[in-house]
Every structure is written in structure tokens, then in C-alpha cells.
Amino acid sequence: MQRRDVLSTLARLVTPEDLVVTWRSTTWDDWAELAPAGARNTLPLAILGSISTTALGLAIALPYRRVVAVESDGSVLMNAGAMATLGAERPPNLTVVVLDNGMYESIGGPPTLTARHADLARMAEGAGCPNSLAVDGQAALEEAAARLLDDGEMGYLVARIKPGRPAGTPRTPMTWPRTDGVEDKYRFLRYVEELEGIVIHPDPGPGPGRVGG
Amino acid sequence: MGPPPDRPGRERSAGPAATIVEGLKGAGVSLAAYVPDSLLRSTFRLLREDPDIRTVQTSNEADLPGIVVGAYLGGVRAVLMMENSGIRQGCEPIARFTYSYRFPMVMLLSHRGGFPEPTWWGHAHAQTMAPILDALRVPWRLLETPEEVGPAVAGAFTHSRSSQWPVALVLSGECLER
Numbered sequence: 001m002q003r004r005d006v007l008s009t010l011a012r013l014v015t016p017e018d019l020v021v022t023w024r025s026t027t028w029d030d031w032a033e034l035a036p037a038g039a040r041n042t043l044p045l046a047i048l049g050s051i052s053t054t055a056l057g058l059a060i061a062l063p064y065r066r067v068v069a070v071e072s073d074g075s076v077l078m079n080a081g082a083m084a085t086l087g088a089e090r091p092p093n094l095t096v097v098v099l100d101n102g103m104y105e106s107i108g109g110p111p112t113l114t115a116r117h118a119d120l121a122r123m124a125e126g127a128g129c130p131n132s133l134a135v136d137g138q139a140a141l142e143e144a145a146a147r148l149l150d151d152g153e154m155g156y157l158v159a160r161i162k163p164g165r166p167a168g169t170p171r172t173p174m175t176w177p178r179t180d181g182v183e184d185k186y187r188f189l190r191y192v193e194e195l196e197g198i199v200i201h202p203d204p205g206p207g208p209g210r211v212g213g
Numbered sequence: 214m215g216p217p218p219d220r221p222g223r224e225r226s227a228g229p230a231a232t233i234v235e236g237l238k239g240a241g242v243s244l245a246a247y248v249p250d251s252l253l254r255s256t257f258r259l260l261r262e263d264p265d266i267r268t269v270q271t272s273n274e275a276d277l278p279g280i281v282v283g284a285y286l287g288g289v290r291a292v293l294m295m296e297n298s299g300i301r302q303g304c305e306p307i308a309r310f311t312y313s314y315r316f317p318m319v320m321l322l323s324h325r326g327g328f329p330e331p332t333w334w335g336h337a338h339a340q341t342m343a344p345i346l347d348a349l350r351v352p353w354r355l356l357e358t359p360e361e362v363g364p365a366v367a368g369a370f371t372h373s374r375s376s377q378w379p380v381a382l383v384l385s386g387e388c389l390e391r
Contacts, residue, residue, distance in 0.1 A: 021283070043286070047309040050279035057283020057291065060244065060267060081273045085280075089269055181313040189286060198288045203374035206241025206367075211267040211289055 001138055002166060003027065003099050006159045007034050007070075009142050010097065013149050014068060016041055017195065021055040022070035023048070024184070025106040027099060030165070031070065041195075043188040046181060048072075049079030052086060052096055059091040060211055062196070066093050066149065073100040073114045080123065086154070087128025095148050095155040096129075101163045109163065124156040131155040229359040229387055230255035236363025237292065238265055240370060246271065246280040247294035252323040252389040257294075274299035278306040282316045290370060297322040297342040297383065307379065308349060317373040317380075319366065324355070324385035331391070342383070351379045357386035 007030050014020060016037035022028055024044030032039045045051055055069035076083070076098055086096070102115035114120060121134035130153055135141045141159055148155030179187075189200050233256050237245070246269040249257050261268050269280055277293040284291035295303065300322065310316040326339025346353045352372065356365055362384065369380040 050306045053276045053279030054283040057280040061284045061287020061289040085271045185314045
């Protein structure tokens with residue numbers, strides 16, 4: 001199982017009405033090609049350690065909408081304490097999917113510490129994240145991803161994958177080398193405005209958008 | 214099951230804290246993401262008890278920028294609250310969200326190290342705060358009284374969102390508990 005297998009599975013399960021926050025590099029490369037609606041529902045972040053937390057803020061702000069964080073092992077390990085924040089808040093509409101290849105693939109492949117002894121699913125479980133589990137194969141992935149996205153509870157799914165792309169998969173021209181973070185932000189922001197029927201920018205001032213309790 | 218109750222006994226009057234919380238609500242804030250600290254302990258307690266404010270307590274200031282950025286993208290007015298030492302811990306994600314994405318962010322920092330600071334370890338927080346905020350080119354203002362907080366937060370949202378850049382408000386003087 002490789003990154004593309006996981007992303008293909010997610011692309012079948014995630015709808016344009018869901019919102020996705022993902023690592024902007026190798027993951028975004030494939031996701032931009034495979035995701036529904038041209039991945040307009042996706043915010044790619046070049047900020048290791050802030051992908052799950054951004055998805056958490058989005059999930060709290062929009063509690064009726066499914067939010068998916070597509071994480072990497074390097075990103076999760078950079079700010080592993082965020083697992084405890086997720087485990088405390090447990091937004092029922094948030095699912096975290098970690099692509100755990102045991103390496104920093106986008107910079108040439110030095111190992112991450114999941115290649116040693118770190119076990120992200122057990123760490124998430126210990127941090128209080130409900131429905132934390134790891135999968136190694138395609139059938140288990142498909143079952144778990146479908147279940148965690150639909151169960152109305154927070155989920156933390158670690159997909160243990162092999163690095164790289166399937167042999168012979170052509171590198172298609174992607175949108176990401178052509179855009180920068182500011183363009184990615186506005187594209188996603190305008191999509192949320194359209195989806196929610198709200199104005200985010202320019203600032204409409206204090207008003208609806210409160211979250212309770 | 215909510216968070217455990219606060220340890221009683223060290224609280225002074227809730228007056229300044231209540232004014233700060235009312236100021237935040239008046240500015241339309243409905244989410245506060247924070248790392249707790251002693252200088253604003255009553256403010257954090259009142260925020261946790263307030264049904265109109267959703268709080269997210271974290272263990273590390275580096276969690277906070279993502280949470281408030283995510284809330285912004287969901288149409289919610291969120292503030293990031295921490296002691297001024299947190300600007301060191303949170304510096305990397307703040308820098309990335311700011312320089313790579315130009316995301317707005319309203320930060321409230323408690324001013325540890327202000328005159329007269331009684332602890333030996335607190336001075337570093339004030340000594341490093343201003344140079345780091347200036348290095349990040351984050352505009353910031355020092356607030357001395359709780360009554361200033363509400364209008365300053367409302368102004369900070371206007372400024373931050375129109376510039377798509379963070380703004381920091383540093384709570385000092387009568388805003389703080391010693």
C-alpha cells in the first residue's frame with residue numbers, strides 16, 4: 001500500500017461538501033489529481049505540525065460539516081502534543097488520516113522516528129483520541145476509512161504505507177507548483193464562503209458564526 | 214465530562230477578568246484557544262465557564278495558530294491567548310501562517326516581566342517579547358486596563374483581517390493578577 005492507494009480510497013469517500021486540510025508536498029501532488037471537485041475543498045499547508053490543529057479549528061467552527069486532516073508522520077511528530085489537544089476536544093466531525101511512510105519522502109527520504117520505535121496510533125490512543133487505529137493493507141484501510149468518516153465520532157487512522165508511487169505512474173502536471181500559499185488560502189476561503197453561504201473576507205464584522213459551550 | 218474545576222483560594226476579585234471576558238464577547242469573540250498562565254487565571258476560568266465562548270486549552274503554544282486559523286476559515290472570531298513567553302514557543306507556526314499565507318490572527322499576551330516583576334525568571338519574557346514581535350513585523354499594543362481590552366480586540370480584528378496579518382495585544386498593569 002502506497003500513498004496513492006490511500007488517497008484514491010479517500011477520494012472515493014470524501015465529497016465536495018467535506019473540507020480537507022493536508023500536507024502540501026508529495027500528498028498534495030497526488031491529492032490534487034485524485035480528489036473530487038479538483039480538490040477545491042482542500043487547504044494544503046506547508047506547515048509541519050499545524051495540519052491537525054488547523055483541521056481542529058475548522059471542525060469546531062463548522063460542527064455539522066465533516067473535516068478530514070490528511071497528515072504525515074513527519075508532521076505529526078513535529079508537534080506530537082497536539083494529539084492530546086485532539087484527545088481533549090474530540091470533535092465528532094473530525095477524522096485524521098496519517099500517511100505514515102516512516103520517512104521524510106519529500107526531501108529525499110531520511111527516516112522519521114516511526115521507522116524506529118514510535119507508534120502513532122498508540123500515541124493517539126494514549127492521548128485520548130477515540131477510534132485510533134493503524135492499518136497496513138488496502139482492505140483494512142477501506143473498511144476503517146469508511147467507518148471512521150461516517151461514525152459521527154472523531155477518528156485517528158494511521159495508514160502504514162510504503163514510500164513512492166506505483167511504477168509507471170506518470171507524474172501529471174500539478175497545480176501546486178503554480179500556486180503559492182496566499183493563492184491556496186484564498187481559493188479555499190472562497191470555497192468555504194460558497195459552501196456555507198457566508199462572507200469571511202473582507203471582514204463582515206461581528207455577527208453569526210458563534211460556536212457555543 | 215468537562216475540564217476539572219480550578220483550584221480555589223488564590224483568586225482575587227473577578228472584576229478585571231469579568232471586564233476582559235465581556236470585552237471579548239462584545240468584540241464578537243466566540244472561541245478562545247489558549248495555554249493557561251497565572252497572570253490571567255481568573256480570565257481563563259471565566260472563559261471556561263461562559264456558555265457563549267468555546268475554549269480550547271492546549272499544552273503548547275505551537276498548537277494555537279492552527280486552531281485560530283481553522284476557526285477563521287470557518288467564519289468564527291477566535292483569539293489566541295498565552296503568556297508573552299509563548300511567542301517564542303509559537304514563533305514558527307506564527308511565522309509560517311503569516312509569511313507564507315498571510316492569515317489574520319488576533320493574539321492576547323499576558324505581559325510577564327513588566328515593571329515591577331518579582332520573579333527572577335520572568336524578566337526574560339519581557340526582554341524577548343518586543344524584539345520577537347518586531348522581528349515578525351507583528352503590530353502590537355500594550356493595554357494597561359481591562360476596560361481597554363474590548364475596544365482594542367474589536368480594533369485588532371479590523372486591523373488584522375484587513376491586513377491579513379497578525380495583531381498582538383499585550384495585557385499588562387490592571388489586566389493582570391499577581
